């Protein structure tokens with residue numbers, strides 16, 4: 001199995017204008033503006049978004065299971081999306097734990113802002129991770145899946161366990177500070193884990209998710225017919 005690669009020096013810069021528009025902050029209130037700028041400055045000084053990943057070879061594929069490095073991952077959707085490819089990348093990315101020290105001194109509104117900044121940090125970590133995998137392995141397009149993302153049967157949340165304990169060898173917490181709780185949620189909560197693989201078509205599990213009015217939806221739900229057409233087996237990468 002290849003080594004786990006840790007990305008713990010991910011550069012970032014907040015787009016204050018975009019974030020303040022999303023949070024409906026105006027410059028009319030000097031006190032709010034000052035508090036918002038102060039929080040951005042503090043988070044920028046402290047935060048260290050991080051990620052780790054490992055290249056895994058796919059040993060076998062059955063009707064509903066992908067076996068990566070001897071570890072079965074049960075998902076019919078993954079089988080279809082992977083097609084004939086025999087490689088995937090298992091990953092975890094996070095906003096990092098460093099901003100936790102700010103929480104005590106913040107009022108409820110500022111804590112809400114802090115969560116939005118942490119989400120931006122996680123998105124930056126995920127974008128950087130994808131960029132690194134694309135660059136290192138010369139893969140022009142990546143698609144991904146995460147346990148528990150999309151409808152319940154797409155890839156069950158319980159599959160966090162083989163990801164964390166076997167494919168990432170129980171080293172996620174020591175490497176980037178993300179803990180998996182007994183209820184299989186990640187702490188910090190602005191963290192993401194799953195698999196990435198080469199793709200020819202855009203794919204997100206949002207396409208297979210019935211949840212309505214989700215603020216984080218990345219793509220519209222697609223009909224089963226459209227989904228099937230985008231999962232035609234593809235060349236090996």
Ligand code: SF4
Nearest residue numbers: 150206209214216217
């Ligand atoms: S629509 Fe929302 S809940 Fe469903 S997979 Fe996408 S982000 Fe997750």
